[in-house]
Amino acid sequence: MNNTKSGKERIADKIYYINRISILLSIVLMFFPAANPAKICGYINKNMSLLTSGLSYNRLVEDCGRAFRQGWIAESSFQLLFAASLIACLGILITIVCGCMSLGNVKMKKTGNLFGIVGAAVQLLGIVMIFAAYTQVAATTRPEKVEPALNVTGLLLFTVAAVVLLVSTIVIQVLLPKVGKDEKFEMQSKFKLFLMFLPFAALCFVFSYLPLYGWRYAFFDYKSGGTLSSDNFVGFKWFLQLFQNEATKTDIVRVLRNTLAMSGLGIITSWLPMAFAIFLSEIKSAKVKRFVQTFSTIPNFISWVLVYAIALAIFASDGFVSSILLNTGVVDKGVNFLMSTDHMWLKMWLWGTWKGLGWSAIIYISGIAGIDQQLYEAATVDGAGRFQKMWNITVPGLVPTFMVMLLMSVAGILSNGMDQYLVFETANNIEWLNVLDLYVYKLGIGNGMIPLSTVVGMSKSIISVILLFLANSISKLVRGESIV
């Protein structure tokens, strides 16, 4: 590879930044409904991005049924719009090739630039077609129903990105030297690896980082199906409501009480799996040991829905316990034990323990297997009894693992998960079962209070991260090792 670059090439490398940024801009905009240039009339869903309008015709026209039947809009204009969006997306896809190939050698760059020029042209074509579809729709007989409107911002952004890309690519193409006849396609391995990694990074970004953008809903007065604009920007109103609105405050206090109670029970009894493992290791019969180890982990692998199904099968009025009591004549009518709202926290803890105890013990069982047997032999020789050996050898051997687990559960004190409480919840026991995760779900998805539930969820996420860092620092301080 030729390492000495001419001045022109160096300039080209600079221009490539503009080139790549404009590609990136188009890609990002493709996902944002607000920047969707294909939103040309009131019948198009506000929450649809350019990508969606280019991928799914059904979603594009889902609200247009009446307009088509009445003849307000010709279906062909929507087909044109769909084709236009698809072409624009395709154009962007082609420019991605250009962006990727720009990391290679001169030959690769030059070929890639061709893709860039074609892609930008296709993208522009798509935008022009969208405009054409708009003029068709705007000619409607009933503009007050159809509400034709051009998304000027979106259209401009995409056009600017495409034009900048087109111009910069042509300039680069001119600046780059001619390709030698025997030159091959080449790319440094660091970029090769990076490009192979890129699609996965993109997926990760879209599904793990992009949701953070949704935190903005916390600052708006948003109703499902509406839009975010400066009109309904409310600043910290929803945050203040947590403390000022009496009803919300009561809810939050109750929810926090339940969350902390449930997590607290878990933390207080977090030594149970360790005890389980230690006592299990005292069982000398290998068969019994294997039996216990194999089957006590089964409940961990079933969902909470199934745990609830089992709870019903055992404790409902037509379940196992009731049948036994009926058959022995203790009661004369089946009792639904699940209806009782006494000791809900304890019951939830019991279900959680039933489900998770055997599984959580595994890490300690393998920990015990790793303890030096000579320690036990030496202790036996010194006359140590069974419990002395447990307490003085096994427990100290397991404490490091235990500390990690404990710190993790302290860090996760606000996250009980919602599955368990969702399935066991009834109108009567919700007062005791409503934990933070369930509350956020019910508030946001059930009642459509999106801003408020975002506020609660956001606070929870932030506090959880802080707790995790604290736990990590404690671990570093005490054990000299981090846990994350």
Next chain:
Amino acid sequence: MAKTKQEKLDAKKEKEYYKTHKRQYKLTLGDIVFNVINYVFFIAFTITCIFPFYYLFINTISDNDLVRKGAINFIPQGIHLSNYTSMLQAGEISQAFLVSIGRTLLGTALMVLASAFVGYLVTKQEMWHRKLWYRFLVITMYFNAGIIPWYLNMSMLGLTNSFMAYIIPGIVAPYNIILVKTYIESIPADLEESAFMDGASYMTIFRKIIWPLSKPILATIAIFGAVGHWNSFTDSLILMQGAPEFYTLQHRLYNYLNQASNIQAIANSGQISETVASSLMNTKVIKYTVSMVTVIPILLVYPFMNRYFEKGIMLGAVKG
């Protein structure tokens, strides 16, 4: 290595020593009490872990009239399989079953492929800003935006009421990537280097060397991934509100458990023949049978999972 005479003699002596030694330690009363309590506790606990499944099972294969009366508690009577066959005739259940199977197979396959490949890529020191990108992945394990922003994001991406909502978000799984990466790092680097010297590309090395050698860890993440897919329920609940055809089996089961009317509906919908509905099926049996259909796949793969447990719980030991 052949043992010398002396060593054999020593071994024999040692054995004898242990024999007499053992005899010296007679079990005390305390030991016996301890052992009895210990054994009883563990066996009882384990039975509570498996009995519910047995109870569900015998109630689905026993005579439905006896089941309704609550007469089937320990021993099945009047064995028949018609509950299962009529359950599979009910369109809702078989469709949900197909959805669950589909997402489990496709989702797991893609997740394993991606984890293996990305796990391999992030072991390559020469990758452009490798550390940064690796952190970019790993950091997502420790925060999440919350359920509402997640939902809004999915709907913005057009992933509501769509089967792909089950598959695509799960492809990049940072925790599994870490597991694979750690495993690949333990494979001797010589193999890869010599292949590289021979001019093999990254892809070839991945296919011919890394993939076959990391099969144990891939099997582990595959099994845990599959169980996760099979059991996941909230994504169906939240994302498929307008598309009952994409409900997972867990979601269906949840609905049946909660709404008696729903169960009557399925019995009365004609999907199950009326005679079956009136005389054989009752809500209890339907609930139990759907539960069994949901749990059977887990119980079937369970024996194969056992040996992967320890690898799967490396959580505490793994570092980002």
